[in-house]
Amino acid sequence: MSGESVHASRDIPGTCDSPVPALPSSHGDVPAHPTDRDRRCPFDPPPELTALREKTPLSRLRYPDGHIGWLVTGHEPARKVLADPRFSARSELKRVPVLRPGTDPFYGSPALPGWLVDMDAPDHTRLRRRLMSWFTARRTRALTPRIGRIVDDRLDEMAALGGQADLVEHFALPVPSLVICELLGVPYTERADFQRNSATLFKLDVTAEQAATAMAELNAFLTELALHRGRSPGDDLLSALAADGELSTAEIAGAGALLLSAGHETTAGSLGLGTFALMSHPDQLARLTAAPSLAANAVEELLRYLTIFHFGLPRTPLEDLTLLGHTLRAGESVTVSLSAANRDPAHFEDPDRLDITRSAAGHLAFGHGAHQCIGQHLARTEMRIAFPALFARFPGLKLAVPSSEVPLGEDMGFYGVHALPVRW
Numbered sequence: 001m002s003g004e005s006v007h008a009s010r011d012i013p014g015t016c017d018s019p020v021p022a023l024p025s026s027h028g029d030v031p032a033h034p035t036d037r038d039r040r041c042p043f044d045p046p047p048e049l050t051a052l053r054e055k056t057p058l059s060r061l062r063y064p065d066g067h068i069g070w071l072v073t074g075h076e077p078a079r080k081v082l083a084d085p086r087f088s089a090r091s092e093l094k095r096v097p098v099l100r101p102g103t104d105p106f107y108g109s110p111a112l113p114g115w116l117v118d119m120d121a122p123d124h125t126r127l128r129r130r131l132m133s134w135f136t137a138r139r140t141r142a143l144t145p146r147i148g149r150i151v152d153d154r155l156d157e158m159a160a161l162g163g164q165a166d167l168v169e170h171f172a173l174p175v176p177s178l179v180i181c182e183l184l185g186v187p188y189t190e191r192a193d194f195q196r197n198s199a200t201l202f203k204l205d206v207t208a209e210q211a212a213t214a215m216a217e218l219n220a221f222l223t224e225l226a227l228h229r230g231r232s233p234g235d236d237l238l239s240a241l242a243a244d245g246e247l248s249t250a251e252i253a254g255a256g257a258l259l260l261s262a263g264h265e266t267t268a269g270s271l272g273l274g275t276f277a278l279m280s281h282p283d284q285l286a287r288l289t290a291a292p293s294l295a296a297n298a299v300e301e302l303l304r305y306l307t308i309f310h311f312g313l314p315r316t317p318l319e320d321l322t323l324l325g326h327t328l329r330a331g332e333s334v335t336v337s338l339s340a341a342n343r344d345p346a347h348f349e350d351p352d353r354l355d356i357t358r359s360a361a362g363h364l365a366f367g368h369g370a371h372q373c374i375g376q377h378l379a380r381t382e383m384r385i386a387f388p389a390l391f392a393r394f395p396g397l398k399l400a401v402p403s404s405e406v407p408l409g410e411d412m413g414f415y416g417v418h419a420l421p422v423r424w
């Protein structure tokens, strides 16, 4: 299905009650993963995914290259799989991703140095330990005043544009980009190249060659920077890693590339899509603006409700094991759908309703277990500051186009909006 037809058929936000269609079936009884291009509503996972979860929290799944593996859609089994060290995250064990039509240059071969999402213990633990101290809740809280100033500066810049702007270009993308640049020690002036390369990496329909080129460019940039910070250190993460001498330059560059790309794309997606969701649910927005102290709760609920990591997390059993009465064989592909798990009625009451006052505790938007998002506290802090500040500065913020014309990031590994034209 093309993006165009999705835009044309998508319902007005807040009224996305499409009937659940019959389960998709590519061959025989084994369905393919319902993709984001099957969404009926910009904020809800495809109804086919919900239907799969309602049928069983663990189903067979046909991957784009035709091989058959497993899809976990229930909240409880999703947590179990992600917490179980018998499920590997190593890239050389992964086959084709669930949504990419072609091959993936990063699957089927060893992890790139520093690329910790694709590693298992003990390498993963060694590397993660070196990075964790920079992303603790305490350290992130200390960044609050600086993030507040970055947010205010961007809002000033937006206000100076008159009465209309693209919120992604002027707010949702620059805020996390500036924050992660400062933390890592990456010059923000270099953003055009790293933002383009990161976007290519996370795009679903690029060729393997395009993705590999983007990765090589990003890596070369970070390698040069890591060497430079080794010679002339600053007060930043890359300098600290270079001075500490525990990681190789290749590992520092790889971890830097991962942090830089994950650190801005994801939060930008959450800020852009989150603003769209709030504006489309005026009752929820009114609650937030009336009580900005709800921001922390609202952020958790938006993370749950929107689950921008929409393609799921890939894992591979290292041995035969049993889950929900099924035998999963060593080497089989398993995908954990965070979108489906975060809408599981067995864990969240009335899960398809956005309610910024509910407890969204236990949501899996940041994953779970050994690979749970390193940047979660940073992302939370940025969002908790950004949403109330945005709506306080522009109390009459509105979409400047019909909601059906907002370009959705359904072609991206992280869901979001490519642009959000707003006026005030």
Ligand code: HEM
Binding pocket: 089, 116, 117, 118, 128, 180, 258, 259, 260, 262, 263, 264, 266, 267, 270, 308, 309, 313, 314, 364, 365, 366, 367, 368, 370, 371, 372, 373, 374, 375, 376, 378, 379
């Ligand atoms: C709303 C924003 C974000 C969301 C929804 C998100 C989501 C996730 C998820 C689901 C994972 C788990 C991947 C897996 O298990 O395979 C993850 C891992 C990761 N995230 Fe985030 N993330 C966000 C923001 C950030 C930020 C701001 C940074 C950087 C500072 C970051 C850096 C990372 C890194 C380095 C990992 C890999 C951790 C590991 O493998 O041990 N993320 N993220």
